Amino acid sequence: xxxxxxxxxxxIVLVAGFALCAMQFPNIASTRVVGNLLTDNAxxxxxxxxxxxxxxxxxxxLSVGSVIGFTTVFVAxxxxxxxxxxxxxxxxxxxxxAGFGAAMGAVIHVFDLPPFIVTLAGMFxxxxxxxxxxxxxxxxxxxxxxxxxxxxxxMPGGGRLTAIAIIMLVIVIGGALLLHLTRFGAxxxxxxxxxxxxxxxxxxxxxxxxxxxxxxxxxxxxxGIVFSFYTSAGYSLSAVGVELDTIAAVVIGGTLLTGGQxxxxxxxxxxxxxxxxxxxxxxxxxxxSWWTKIATGILLFAFIALQQGLVALARRPVRKSAGATS
Amino acid sequence: MxxxxxxxxxxxxxxxxxxxFGAVRALQEVDFTLRAGEIHALLGENGAGKSxxxxxxxxxxxxxxxxxxxxxxxxxxxxxxxxxQAGIATVYQEVNLxxxxxxxxxxxxxxxxxxxxxxxxxxxxxxxxxxxxxxxxDIDVAAPLGSYSVAVQHVTAIARAVDLSARVLILxxxxxxxxxxxxxxxxxxxxxxxxRGIGIVFVSHFLDQVxxxxxxxxxxxxxxxxxxxxxxxxxxxxxxxxxLGRELAExxxxxxxxxEHRAREICASFENYGKAGYVAPFNLELRHGEVVGLxxxxxxxxxxxARLVFGAERADRGQAKVEGAPVRLQSPRDGVRHGFGYxxxxxxxxxxxxxxxxxxxxxxxxxxxRGLHRPLSRREQDEIAxxxxxxxxxxxxxxxxxxxxxxxxxxxxxxLARWLATSPRLLVLDEPTRGIDxxxxxxxxxxxxxxxxxxxxxxxxxxxxxEIVTYSxxxxxxxxxxxxxxxxxxxxxxxxILAAIxxxxxxxxxxxxx
Ligand SMILES: Nc1ncnc2c1ncn2[C@@H]1O[C@H](COP(=O)(O)OP(=O)(O)OP(=O)(O)O)[C@@H](O)[C@H]1O
Ligand SMILES: [Mg+2]
Numbered sequence: 001x002x003x004x005x006x007x008x009x010x011x012i013v014l015v016a017g018f019a020l021c022a023m024q025f026p027n028i029a030s031t032r033v034v035g036n037l038l039t040d041n042a043x044x045x046x047x048x049x050x051x052x053x054x055x056x057x058x059x060x061x062l063s064v065g066s067v068i069g070f071t072t073v074f075v076a077x078x079x080x081x082x083x084x085x086x087x088x089x090x091x092x093x094x095x096x097x098a099g100f101g102a103a104m105g106a107v108i109h110v111f112d113l114p115p116f117i118v119t120l121a122g123m124f125x126x127x128x129x130x131x132x133x134x135x136x137x138x139x140x141x142x143x144x145x146x147x148x149x150x151x152x153x154x155m156p157g158g159g160r161l162t163a164i165a166i167i168m169l170v171i172v173i174g175g176a177l178l179l180h181l182t183r184f185g186a187x188x189x190x191x192x193x194x195x196x197x198x199x200x201x202x203x204x205x206x207x208x209x210x211x212x213x214x215x216x217x218x219x220x221x222x223x224g225i226v227f228s229f230y231t232s233a234g235y236s237l238s239a240v241g242v243e244l245d246t247i248a249a250v251v252i253g254g255t256l257l258t259g260g261q262x263x264x265x266x267x268x269x270x271x272x273x274x275x276x277x278x279x280x281x282x283x284x285x286x287x288x289s290w291w292t293k294i295a296t297g298i299l300l301f302a303f304i305a306l307q308q309g310l311v312a313l314a315r316r317p318v319r320k321s322a323g324a325t326s
Numbered sequence: 327m328x329x330x331x332x333x334x335x336x337x338x339x340x341x342x343x344x345x346x347f348g349a350v351r352a353l354q355e356v357d358f359t360l361r362a363g364e365i366h367a368l369l370g371e372n373g374a375g376k377s378x379x380x381x382x383x384x385x386x387x388x389x390x391x392x393x394x395x396x397x398x399x400x401x402x403x404x405x406x407x408x409x410x411q412a413g414i415a416t417v418y419q420e421v422n423l424x425x426x427x428x429x430x431x432x433x434x435x436x437x438x439x440x441x442x443x444x445x446x447x448x449x450x451x452x453x454x455x456x457x458x459x460x461x462x463x464d465i466d467v468a469a470p471l472g473s474y475s476v477a478v479q480h481v482t483a484i485a486r487a488v489d490l491s492a493r494v495l496i497l498x499x500x501x502x503x504x505x506x507x508x509x510x511x512x513x514x515x516x517x518x519x520x521x522r523g524i525g526i527v528f529v530s531h532f533l534d535q536v537x538x539x540x541x542x543x544x545x546x547x548x549x550x551x552x553x554x555x556x557x558x559x560x561x562x563x564x565x566x567x568x569x570l571g572r573e574l575a576e577x578x579x580x581x582x583x584x585x586e587h588r589a590r591e592i593c594a595s596f597e598n599y600g601k602a603g604y605v606a607p608f609n610l611e612l613r614h615g616e617v618v619g620l621x622x623x624x625x626x627x628x629x630x631x632a633r634l635v636f637g638a639e640r641a642d643r644g645q646a647k648v649e650g651a652p653v654r655l656q657s658p659r660d661g662v663r664h665g666f667g668y669x670x671x672x673x674x675x676x677x678x679x680x681x682x683x684x685x686x687x688x689x690x691x692x693x694x695x696r697g698l699h700r701p702l703s704r705r706e707q708d709e710i711a712x713x714x715x716x717x718x719x720x721x722x723x724x725x726x727x728x729x730x731x732x733x734x735x736x737x738x739x740x741x742l743a744r745w746l747a748t749s750p751r752l753l754v755l756d757e758p759t760r761g762i763d764x765x766x767x768x769x770x771x772x773x774x775x776x777x778x779x780x781x782x783x784x785x786x787x788x789x790x791x792x793e794i795v796t797y798s799x800x801x802x803x804x805x806x807x808x809x810x811x812x813x814x815x816x817x818x819x820x821x822x823i824l825a826a827i828x829x830x831x832x833x834x835x836x837x838x839x840x
Contacts, residue, residue: 193424
């Protein structure tokens with residue numbers, strides 16, 4: 001399958017890393033730690049799933065962190081200040097963020113602008129809008145929040161699989177199915193191969209672009225809601241820089257930054273690797289949490305170098321005979 | 327082929343189409359009629375506007391004026407997808423497939439067999455295999471398309487279009503990278519489709535193929551319609567005159583001096599040279615002032631040999647010598663350093679930089695050879711570009727135009743110019759005349775001979791046996807990735823080459839193409 005070798009490498013790195021950590025801190029190998037890891041990184045896993053689609057299609061979405069921030073503020077204000085029922089607030093913000101993504105996709109396609117520029121503008125726009133709504137942190141006290149936070153499936157060994165972790169797993173699995181098994185997914189790869197060619201082959205490139213960015217923003221909206229569950233607050237400065245963590249997870253997961261190759265599963269593993277590094281640092285207790293960034297940076301660098309190597313290998317023609325002699 | 331008696335219903339009527347790109351008037355008031363069940367050749371020199379006409383009709387870009395009627399009703403597809411939905415399937419000149427997707431996904435992109443919203447991967451592969459089997463291709467359809475040769479990719483593109491062609495099939499130079507056997511298969515399929523009432527437009531620079539397959543021809547020149555004729559009653563010279571607007575100068579005189587046994591100095595030699603799993607070890611001597619032709623079927627190891635000789639692929643055994651001194655050819659840079667040049671067959675991926683101008687593309691290899699610290703002055707660049715634009719008759723004669731905007735044949739000429747500009751001692755040409763019109767074709771063959779007279783050593787790959795016979799002093803025949811025969815002097819003729827290619831008893835039909 002597409003992107004399998006890099007994914008395998010990601011998986012090996014994860015397993016080896018986990019084994020090393022477990023050797024030093026045997027407690028890490030417990031369902032409790034794993035459960036927390038999933039919970040802590042639930043929002044990241046959700047946005048990263050959307051980002052995978054965007055990057056495979058040859059684009060990039062820098063607005064996701066801001067969309068998460070905006071979502072938390074919007075949800076907090078709607079529930080706490082405007083007295084909107086939580087479900088209505090969720091629906092509204094999801095429609096809003098999907099519309100925001102669709103608009104970015106449309107601008108990218110219609111004006112033929114680089115996604116980098118358009119989503120950078122989207123990033124400032126969404127962040128600015130959340131400051132307009134409120135500059136301070138708004139705590140959320142609605143009963144749904146405590147209900148959801150308390151809900152968890154017990155895992156053997158005492159670990160808790162929380163609601164938000166479950167949401168993340170469902171989205172990752174759903175994303176993987178969408179990407180690998182549907183026509184939409186095939187078209188995402190096609191766009192990443194070459195937009196011009198995909199268009200000549202009859203793919204509705206414009207519609208696809210709109211849908212892909214819509215999906216990414218929608219998932220960022222869901223991630224925002226999940227983030228608000230996680231922190232029980234809305235804050236306009238939340239999730240600053242998350243777009244970069246997300247892109248890092250996607251690339252570490254073996255997706256080609258230039259598009260055309262990659263997988264959701266790889267991205268999920270990339271998220272877990274980042275979570276693992278964070279967990280290790282927490283266990284150690286003496287290391288600054290900035291070591292997460294440094295370790296991520298080193299991994300990222302290693303993976304990009306690896307991919308360049310693989311791409312160079314793939315470029316060398318493996319000419320199979322045409323089977324034309326008969 | 328039987329021509330249906332006169333008033334065959336018009337399937338596609340194109341009336342008064344014009345298209346300009348800035349100041350370039352690529353099409354001016356062109357009419358074109360395609361009847362149901364006919365194979366219609368669309369001909370013209372490089373840059374005449376054939377591909378532009380096809381793209382304007384299929385909605386790839388908007389046309390300035392003109393209408394298109396399909397089955398009597400006016401249609402105006404705004405995208406390739408809309409044209410497909412109207413029943414017009416096209417293989418555009420720049421083979422339009424996605425190397426990162428599997429062969430099966432390429433064949434069924436956007437129309438995969440589905441169940442409950444899920445692509446039926448197994449069913450899709452089965453159908454892909456069945457489809458390719460019609461073209462005599464038995465490959466792993468789950469592998470990425472990019473891992474196969476250009477020819478396989480081209481066949482895949484054609485198979486996709488054939489499968490999609492509900493009413494009209496348009497093929498823009500489909501045979502350029504196919505060998506005779508595959509061309510025969512394609513023609514067989516085209517005839518079947520025509521019999522079912524599908525109208526087929528066929529663009530090619532191979533006039534023999536035009537006479538072999540087409541019922542009618544339409545000729546364009548400089549973006550204007552020259553005329554439409556029945557192929558059967560159109561003398562070849564008349565057709566060439568329509569295309570060029572002049573007589574073709576007699577160029578392809580036989581190899582006058584080839585049999586003259588001049589003692590030529592060895593330029594480069596390869597002893598027991600080869601790479602496991604790539605090409606079996608071979609001996610090859612390339613002499614100054616001599617053309618060595620490489621003949622064989624696709625996949626027989628011709629391109630592989632060329633890549634080894636140039637250093638694009640590393641040999642794992644044998645010894646290479648340049649001017650008698652042993653050398654190591656580890657990378658294309660080594661090749662360039664020893665004065666080798668290589669015009670690859672995949673011009674889009676291995677050669678042309680579409681965004682750069684004609685001038686920049688031409689000086690690219692020369693600049694690389696000189697090194698970055700000795701830049702060519704703008705004056706020198708202009709001078710070089712002007713010389714080659716003129717020498718190879720690159721059109722439009724504007725050295726500042728991005729190469730991507732040139733017609734396919736003219737891009738090919740730019741690539742050739744790039745290597746000529748480095749004044750190499752050995753030049754390897756992989757299918758140098760592919761996609762090049764009759765006029766320029768004769769020019770290039772003349773050029774090859776001239777270069778030789780100046781002492782260049784040439785190694786030329788071509789699927790055109792007549793062409794190889796015309797310019798080669800020696801011909802190496804390959805089969806199954808091994809050099810099986812070397813012909814020289816009087817022994818070089820199409821019959822002998824074919825005999826060597828088919829020596830294992832496989833009967834290969836080859837209609838002579840005089
Ligand atoms: N996108 C474009 N922008 C600008 N000029 C273009 C573009 N496409 C084609 N042209 C110009 O239009 C003219 C016709 O080109 P076209 O590709 O139709 O030629 P062609 O008949 O298909 O030639 P060939 O046999 O070489 O493929 C050429 O002068 C070419 O440079
Ligand atoms: Mg063309």
